Amino acid sequence: MEVDYLIIGQGLAGSALAMALLDQGASVLVMDREDSHSASRVAAGLITTVAGKGMNPSWRQSTYLPEARSYYRELERASGEILFHEMDTLRLFENEKQQCKFSDKRELLKQWVDDADKADYEGWKADCGGFLMKHGGWLDTQKYLKVIRDILGDAYRVSDFSEQDLKFENDAVSWQDVNAKRVILCQGAAGLRSQNGSIDESLFAYVNHRCSKGEILTVSIAEANEDKIINRNGWMIPIGDGHWRCGANYNWDEFSKGGTEAGREYVEMQIQSLTDKPYEVLSHTAGVRPIIRKSQPCIGHHPEYQKVSFFNGLGSKGVITAPSVACHFAQHLVHGAGIDPELLIEEG
Numbered sequence: 630m631e632v633d634y635l636i637i638g639q640g641l642a643g644s645a646l647a648m649a650l651l652d653q654g655a656s657v658l659v660m661d662r663e664d665s666h667s668a669s670r671v672a673a674g675l676i677t678t679v680a681g682k683g684m685n686p687s688w689r690q691s692t693y694l695p696e697a698r699s700y701y702r703e704l705e706r707a708s709g710e711i712l713f714h715e716m717d718t719l720r721l722f723e724n725e726k727q728q729c730k731f732s733d734k735r736e737l738l739k740q741w742v743d744d745a746d747k748a749d750y751e752g753w754k755a756d757c758g759g760f761l762m763k764h765g766g767w768l769d770t771q772k773y774l775k776v777i778r779d780i781l782g783d784a785y786r787v788s789d790f791s792e793q794d795l796k797f798e799n800d801a802v803s804w805q806d807v808n809a810k811r812v813i814l815c816q817g818a819a820g821l822r823s824q825n826g827s828i829d830e831s832l833f834a835y836v837n838h839r840c841s842k843g844e845i846l847t848v849s850i851a852e853a854n855e856d857k858i859i860n861r862n863g864w865m866i867p868i869g870d871g872h873w874r875c876g877a878n879y880n881w882d883e884f885s886k887g888g889t890e891a892g893r894e895y896v897e898m899q900i901q902s903l904t905d906k907p908y909e910v911l912s913h914t915a916g917v918r919p920i921i922r923k924s925q926p927c928i929g930h931h932p933e934y935q936k937v938s939f940f941n942g943l944g945s946k947g948v949i950t951a952p953s954v955a956c957h958f959a960q961h962l963v964h965g966a967g968i969d970p971e972l973l974i975e976e977g
């Protein structure tokens with residue numbers, strides 16, 4: 630089989646890159662071994678426009694957010710599925726210090742925060758108040774990945790790729806029966822993290838990273854107001870029918886595949902800090918965030934094997950960054966446009 634680009638991994642990175650390359654008229658084959666615990670399969674899919682304790686917009690949010698929204702909307706039109714659920718987020722303050730910090734920043738954040746104090750705290754533990762953030766929501770990542778697979782059709786293959794079997798000939802690279810101009814590794818944490826020593830053989834083993842495992846509970850809560858996402862340290866996302874996705878912890882040291890007792894306890898503690906309502910845990914999942922430079926994605930080529938490229942490091946912001954960075958990378962790959970230095974992978 631002959632293709633322009635062989636993409637390894639169909640998470641948020643590989644999916645957006647495949648779409649961007651197809652848009653540029655290139656041919657692709659996407660291979661994925663369908664890890665059930667991959668970050669994109671378990672992610673909450675949140676876009677919060679004022680994030681973290683610092684209460685800041687995400688990196689490049691003003692540019693990347695409109696591009697991400699129009700990318701997901703276009704896919705919704707093509708597929709007839711609802712993928713991005715636009716929804717306000719009620720951000721609750723932890724203490725008075727946060728209240729003051731927000732007051733100081735309010736003018737700077739006005740684009741992302743409701744003008745009036747419209748926040749409705751009914752049903753939530755909100756002793757210190759909070760604010761309503763706008764223009765965010767959540768992506769149904771499972772549905773999104775399925776829509777992309779349907780679009781790809783025969784250009785998608787379930788396969789467990791191994792770098793050791795790559796063959797480099799003349800101006801091309803081959804893997805099993807596939808000959809491509811280039812192979813692009815979009816493997817998320819599996820392409821970064823040490824797994825039984827296999828990372829030592831990885832072409833991109835030199836990339837510095839600090840991945841973080843996160844755990845999520847899906848719970849049912851009767852009679853909670855389901856019109857907005859709730860966020861303090863943790864978050865709760867109403868996904869319909871009285872079900873909420875709740876999370877998530879950051880574990881920097883333990884990368885086992887399933888959920889842990891400690892992770893579950895942490896998330897339950899977050900839920901109880903947000904509401905007194907009784908809840909029932911329906912499921913518990915976990916995945917590893919691929920973090921290289923905080924949540925700034927990295928793209929580029931291997932310094933020695935120039936036909937092998939890399940798109941990774943989406944961190945905890947893949948939903949907002951992947952579409953724009955994928956377009957930028959596709960422009961480089963297909964038309965030779967320069968790579969933004971802030972996105973360029975380290976040289977090794």
Ligand SMILES: Cc1cc2nc3c(=O)[nH]c(=O)nc-3n(C[C@H](O)[C@H](O)[C@H](O)COP(=O)(O)OP(=O)(O)OC[C@H]3O[C@@H](n4cnc5c(N)ncnc54)[C@H](O)[C@@H]3O)c2cc1C
Pocket residue numbers: 637638639640641642643660661662663664667668669670671672673674675676788789790791815816817818819820842843844845876877915916917918919940941942943944945946947948949
């Ligand atoms: C608990 C949790 C909550 C999160 N919440 C959010 C959020 O609210 N908002 C947000 O924007 N981001 C969130 N993230 C982060 C987001 O999930 C990641 O940024 C993003 O999913 C990473 O996508 P990726 O494509 O780089 O990697 P992955 O999703 O890991 O995808 C890599 C793919 O490569 C495949 N693969 C790997 N190795 C091979 C191989 N050898 N052969 C074949 N296939 C292979 C895997 O099967 C997988 O499908 C969260 C992550 C976690 C863990």
